[in-house]
Amino acid sequence: xxxxxxxxxxxxxxxxxxxxxxxxxxxxxxxxxxxxxxxxxxxxxxxxxxxxxxxxxxxxxxxxxxxxxxxxxxxxxxxxxxxxxxxxxxxxxxxxxxxxxxxxxxxxxxxxxxxxxxxxxxxxxxxxxxxxxxxxxxxxxxxxxxxxxxxxxxxxxxxxxxxxxxxxxxxxxxxxxxxxxxxxxxxxxxxxxxxxxxxxxxxxxxxxxxxxxxxxxxxxx
Amino acid sequence: xxxxxxxxxxxxxxxxxxxxxxxxxxxxxxxxxxxxxxxxxxxxxxxxxxxxxxxxxxxxxxxxxxxxxxxxxxxxxxxxxxxxxxxxxxxxxxxxxxxxxxxxxxxxxxxxxxxxxxxxxxxxxxxxxxxxxxxxxxxxxxxxxxxxxxxxxxxxxxxxxxxxxxxxxxxxxxxxxxxxxxxxxxxxxxxxxxxxxxxxxxxxxxxxxxxxxxxxxxxxxxxxxxxxxxxxxxxxxxxxxxxxxxxxxxxxxxxxxxxxxxxxxxxxxxxxxxxxxxxxxxxx
Numbered sequence: 001x002x003x004x005x006x007x008x009x010x011x012x013x014x015x016x017x018x019x020x021x022x023x024x025x026x027x028x029x030x031x032x033x034x035x036x037x038x039x040x041x042x043x044x045x046x047x048x049x050x051x052x053x054x055x056x057x058x059x060x061x062x063x064x065x066x067x068x069x070x071x072x073x074x075x076x077x078x079x080x081x082x083x084x085x086x087x088x089x090x091x092x093x094x095x096x097x098x099x100x101x102x103x104x105x106x107x108x109x110x111x112x113x114x115x116x117x118x119x120x121x122x123x124x125x126x127x128x129x130x131x132x133x134x135x136x137x138x139x140x141x142x143x144x145x146x147x148x149x150x151x152x153x154x155x156x157x158x159x160x161x162x163x164x165x166x167x168x169x170x171x172x173x174x175x176x177x178x179x180x181x182x183x184x185x186x187x188x189x190x191x192x193x194x195x196x197x198x199x200x201x202x203x204x205x206x207x208x209x210x211x212x213x214x215x216x217x218x219x220x221x
Numbered sequence: 222x223x224x225x226x227x228x229x230x231x232x233x234x235x236x237x238x239x240x241x242x243x244x245x246x247x248x249x250x251x252x253x254x255x256x257x258x259x260x261x262x263x264x265x266x267x268x269x270x271x272x273x274x275x276x277x278x279x280x281x282x283x284x285x286x287x288x289x290x291x292x293x294x295x296x297x298x299x300x301x302x303x304x305x306x307x308x309x310x311x312x313x314x315x316x317x318x319x320x321x322x323x324x325x326x327x328x329x330x331x332x333x334x335x336x337x338x339x340x341x342x343x344x345x346x347x348x349x350x351x352x353x354x355x356x357x358x359x360x361x362x363x364x365x366x367x368x369x370x371x372x373x374x375x376x377x378x379x380x381x382x383x384x385x386x387x388x389x390x391x392x393x394x395x396x397x398x399x400x401x402x403x404x405x406x407x408x409x410x411x412x413x414x415x416x417x418x419x420x421x422x423x424x425x426x427x428x429x430x431x432x433x434x435x436x437x438x439x440x441x442x443x444x445x446x447x448x449x450x451x452x453x454x455x456x457x458x459x460x461x462x463x464x465x466x467x468x469x470x471x472x473x474x475x476x477x478x479x480x481x482x483x484x485x486x487x488x489x490x491x492x493x494x495x496x497x498x499x500x501x502x503x504x505x
Contacts, residue, residue, distance in 0.1 A: 067406075070401075071406060071409065071410070074415070075409070075410050075413055075415040076413060084397070085397060086375070086397050086398060086399040086400075087398075090399070090400075167380055167402070168380070168401065168402040169400070169401065169402075170380055170398075170399060170400025170401065176380055176381065176400075179316070179380055179381030180380075180381035180386065181381075182315075182316045182381070183315060183316070183381045183382060183383060184339065184383070184386075185339055186319045186339050186340050186342070186343045186344075188316055188317070188319065188320055189320075
């Protein structure tokens with residue numbers, strides 16, 4: 001029944017999905033944390049930038065962002081991301097697009113986590129002479145992160161599935177191979193089921209593990 | 222405990238999903254082998270075409286349809302006893318063609334549907350009605366003249382398409398291949414110089430190059446990199462419809478409508494069409 005899988009590198013395609021997810025997750029965690037810091041910072045210009053960025057980027061469809069990275073940044077403005085090879089270039093552009101998009105959601109999740117930290121803690125931190133950066137880094141963020149592991153897991157699962165959009169600019173991940181296989185084999189339903197199963201295998205453990213972690217690490221108040 | 226419940230539930234859901242798809246596949250085959258398939262009913266005929274391929278099947282902003290596939294479909298429908306106003310064109314994307322036929326959503330499909338062995342197991346084909354070749358569209362001052370010239374060149378095609386696979390496997394494995402989800406994006410990349418060539422069937426490329434905004438900018442390289450026999454897809458087992466369509470196609474060629482349709486749709490791109498193919502003759 002599954003003989004149509006022969007000759008296709010299904011595992012390789014899912015490995016590409018994992019690589020896209022992992023790199024974008026790390027990138028968006030860093031950029032999202034910076035954005036969240038900007039949104040609560042005392043400098044109005046930074047607050048404005050953070051708010052504008054989040055509200056604009058999260059309201060643009062991901063397909064548009066990724067296509068813009070390739071059609072706009074690479075083709076028109078000549079941003080090559082350090083490689084002339086379209087395969088590598090496409091991968092890096094896709095990571096760029098995914099980070100830009102996902103960071104907006106990470107930022108908002110994190111900001112909601114900061115709101116769970118009692119205001120008195122920030123005031124106490126300031127009272128003993130900590131700067132804004134120190135308050136954020138030593139007092140607020142550690143507690144905020146522990147309370148938003150659950151929401152961040154949702155963002156990560158969404159990101160895993162969103163990587164399929166990268167097929168639109170020719171990154172050879174799972175959805176790309178699915179297109180190729182459907183073109184060649186005329187077996188839409190079975191091929192669809194195989195790839196749906198693959199994504200469940202990727203995302204279900206993520207949800208279970210992070211769900212367990214969020215219960216263990218949550219700050220009890 | 223909770224963990225185990227969740228895994229058990231999800232396993233059940235998965236098993237159900239797999240079972241459902243398997244059943245779907247089986248019953249499709251059963252239905253396909255016996256019956257002759259339902260028409261749209263109410264004196265209408267539903268025909269599958271593509272909406273996004275200028276020159277072949279294109280839905281225009283005013284809602285009308287144009288292209289070679291559309292002309293062929295209209296002619297064939299007329300021979301089956303349907304006037305143009307009784308035809309309802311339905312979009313059938315590449316991935317959906319076999320299912321649309323099996324479900325009986327459309328009576329037949331004329332949508333750059335290349336006849337090949339895998340597809341023949343799922344659907345029956347009338348025709349072929351056009352022999353196309355994989356080719357390159359280049360800027361009008363380009364000097365690419367053979368397939369191996371592509372090694373090291375920048376090239377664009379559509380994700381997962383047969384043409385893209387051909388390039389990577391046999392024609393020019395060292396070509397730097399950019400893939401987009403539709404040909405319009407490739408044409409844009411060709412226009413602004415990001416890629417040196419776009420590759421797919423010459424008929425599709427000619428259709429793009431014949432559009433008003435691109436007239437005179439691009440030319441076909443004229444390489445015959447593959448043979449694509451466009452057939453008309455019909456539900457598996459529906460031999461009477463296949464016969465009727467084959468007769469209609471023969472008549473279309475003999476009364477000159479075929480040549481007229483080719484000239485009207487592929488004209489301005491230096492497209493050298495093949496002679497009308499003989500019914501049932503597949504050029505490998």
